[in-house]
Amino acid sequence: MTTFVDTTIQVERVFADAKRRARLQTLLGAEENVVACSFSRLEFKRVVIQNLALTLDYLIDEKSFWGAMNRACRLRSDRRVKMLVRILSWTGEQVEGRFQVQKGEGIDRKLTLQSESYIRNAIEYLWHWFDAQVLTVVDKTECQRAREAPRKTRTGKWDLAIHERKCATQKCRNALFIRERLPQIRKLCRELETLESSGRSITSELQIALATLQAVIKASAFYKLYDYKQCLAVGDVWIHLECAAAEIEDFVTTNYKESETLCPLLGLKMVTPEKP
Amino acid sequence: MTKDQDRDRTNASTEANTLEGPRGSWSDTISSVVIAYDSLDSEPSVSTFSRRAETFSDVEHLKLNCGVRTRYARDMFIQSCEATDPEDAEASFSAANGAVDELWDFAQLRGVAFQDLLGLIDAAIRRVDDISSFNPNQRDILRQAFADLPRPFIEEATVSNYRKRFAEANIDILGPLRVADGVQYKVTIEEIR
Numbered sequence: 001m002t003t004f005v006d007t008t009i010q011v012e013r014v015f016a017d018a019k020r021r022a023r024l025q026t027l028l029g030a031e032e033n034v035v036a037c038s039f040s041r042l043e044f045k046r047v048v049i050q051n052l053a054l055t056l057d058y059l060i061d062e063k064s065f066w067g068a069m070n071r072a073c074r075l076r077s078d079r080r081v082k083m084l085v086r087i088l089s090w091t092g093e094q095v096e097g098r099f100q101v102q103k104g105e106g107i108d109r110k111l112t113l114q115s116e117s118y119i120r121n122a123i124e125y126l127w128h129w130f131d132a133q134v135l136t137v138v139d140k141t142e143c144q145r146a147r148e149a150p151r152k153t154r155t156g157k158w159d160l161a162i163h164e165r166k167c168a169t170q171k172c173r174n175a176l177f178i179r180e181r182l183p184q185i186r187k188l189c190r191e192l193e194t195l196e197s198s199g200r201s202i203t204s205e206l207q208i209a210l211a212t213l214q215a216v217i218k219a220s221a222f223y224k225l226y227d228y229k230q231c232l233a234v235g236d237v238w239i240h241l242e243c244a245a246a247e248i249e250d251f252v253t254t255n256y257k258e259s260e261t262l263c264p265l266l267g268l269k270m271v272t273p274e275k276p
Numbered sequence: 277m278t279k280d281q282d283r284d285r286t287n288a289s290t291e292a293n294t295l296e297g298p299r300g301s302w303s304d305t306i307s308s309v310v311i312a313y314d315s316l317d318s319e320p321s322v323s324t325f326s327r328r329a330e331t332f333s334d335v336e337h338l339k340l341n342c343g344v345r346t347r348y349a350r351d352m353f354i355q356s357c358e359a360t361d362p363e364d365a366e367a368s369f370s371a372a373n374g375a376v377d378e379l380w381d382f383a384q385l386r387g388v389a390f391q392d393l394l395g396l397i398d399a400a401i402r403r404v405d406d407i408s409s410f411n412p413n414q415r416d417i418l419r420q421a422f423a424d425l426p427r428p429f430i431e432e433a434t435v436s437n438y439r440k441r442f443a444e445a446n447i448d449i450l451g452p453l454r455v456a457d458g459v460q461y462k463v464t465i466e467e468i469r
Contacts, residue, residue: 014450031446052453070465083453085463090402090452100468113383117395118452120388121439125450128443156388 002033002135003250003271004243007040010130011048012254012273020273027273028252031133037242038139039235041130042146046162049126049150053158055080056119060156064103065111087115116156123150123158138246141174141238145228164228174231174238175222181241182217184266188237189213191265203257208233240266335385342382346426349375353422356407357415366406372422373401379425389430396438397421399449414447 005013005028013024028034058068058080065084072080091114101108127150131137139146145167151159178185192210195202202210212233216224224230231238236255240262243251251268253259263270349372356368376398383391400418404410410418421438424430442449 015454017455066465069463070467073465081463086454086456087452088463089456109384110380113391114380114395114398114452117383117391118399118449120392121396121399121435121449122453124436124439125443128440129446132444133446 001029001250002035002248003028003252004035004037004246004248004268005040005134006036006239006251006253006255006259007043007047008254009252009273010036010040010044013133014126014129015048024273027271032135034134035243035246035248036130036134036137037141037239037246038137038143038146039141039238039242041137042143042162043235044130045127045146045148045150045160049123050160051079051083052119052123052126053150053160055083056116056123057157059112059116059119062103063112064108065115066101066108067103068112068115083119084115087111087118090118120156120158123160138242140177140242140245142172143174144171162228167226167228167231170223170226172226175225177241177245178213178216178225179222181245184241184244185213185237186217188262188265189217192261195261202261205236206258206261209235209237213237236262240268243268338382339385342379342385343426343428345375345379345382349379350422350425354419357419359407362406362408365408369401369404369407376401387430389432389435390425392432392435393421393425393430393438396435396442396449397425399452400442400447403451410447414445417441417445417447 009024009028013021013028016024054077055068055072058071059065062068062071065088069081069084072084088111091111104112145162145164148163153159189210192202192206196207196210212230216222216230225234236258240251240259244266249267249269250271251259251263252271252273254272256270256272259270262268352368352372352375356365356372359365359368376394379394380398383394397418407415417438424434424438
């Protein structure tokens with residue numbers, strides 16, 4: 001049986017602890033049964049791979065593991081601090097207690113080399129992994145930003161910036177996709193409105209998506225969806241709509257709040273892995 | 277190994293033992309080169325090593341040791357793949373793992389491509405108990421990666437290709453970036469200028 005996975009599941013498939021990954025594997029079965037979508041790939045790039053690239057930037061700029069850690073702490077980049085701590089834990093370096101290091105020397109130099117290498121590898125690996133570990137990546141939106149692979153620069157850093165302005169060149173077909181599914185989208189908007197008016201709250205993300213879709217439909221200004229920020233505002237809808245268009249019933253996610261509303265409205269069955 | 281090669285090797289061992297240098301450990305180093313040569317068919321002749329040995333700088337000395345360790349790691353990994361006895365396989369795998377870990381001490385002498393290939397292999401095997409954790413396809417890719425490790429010049433495109441192949445074969449290299457089960461760290465950094 002084919003299942004559709006959203007971005008949260010793709011992230012968990014790589015970063016959850018061993019037990020949880022095993023449970024997910026059991027739930028999803030072989031990768032031949034799993035389908036994802038291109039908009040999820042864009043989110044995966046924005047959230048996961050970009051964070052790796054920024055951590056790598058710290059290491060390259062500081063030329064020091066502890067310098068990068070210090071910078072991440074100073075900037076309160078919790079995710080990057082955690083990543084560096086994980087690498088430290090992985091390498092098994094003995095850093096118990098209080099100790100002093102010379103920036104870029106000895107143990108610090110070795111840790112820097114290791115960290116840079118692990119992260120550089122992970123950036124490119126994850127980009128390929130996203131597509132390799134699913135049957136297919138459906139792509140009704142033909143999102144061009146989701147096709148832009150990480151690019152290594154001369155400085156050794158990776159360029160993972162999203163070229164937002166290029167969206168205005170209208171190379172994707174997200175507006176067409178919405179138009180093709182217009183009856184379904186209108187129905188979705190009506191039902192979201194009904195939910196709101198009946199006092200049952202919908203999440204702020206869905207409120208934003210609803211407002212964006214309403215504005216676009218009302219003015220017949222579908223071209224507005226070619227704007228990157230407008231497109232992102234509809235993010236959850238794109239992913240659920242891709243699943244519906246692929247005629248896959250099972251939508252696997254841990255994004256409970258949005259999916260428990262969107263799935264029934266689009267005729268999908270929300271499947272959630274057991275909570276950790 | 278041909279007879280000529282064997283004769284070269286013997287001569288080199290003799291030469292190596294007669295070398296004098298600032299360190300008493302030189303002859304040990306040279307003999308370890310000869311051992312490494314034993315396990316390779318395509319390496320430069322031992323007499324080349326000996327000529328180089330006479331003009332060793334510290335960096336060359338370390339690079340040579342690095343080469344020895346890469347070949348040892350490769351051979352141990354291949355041995356673990358081919359072992360018929362599970363305990364032999366485990367012992368060889370453990371030796372390959374240890375050699376990979378040691379290679380980080382030499383990594384700064386080599387280019388980024390070497391470091392990344394080492395990082396790729398390290399992340400794939402470090403927390404794996406034995407070779408049976410990999411399926412035949414994964415083993416084959418890892419064997420090729422190990423075989424590329426001793427090359428003096430590794431191209432970035434080669435490493436890039438391995439990253440893709442590792443992803444396609446689902447060889448897990450994300451261990452270093454993943455939450456370790458049940459481990460908590462508290463790090464406080466104090467900058468001293």
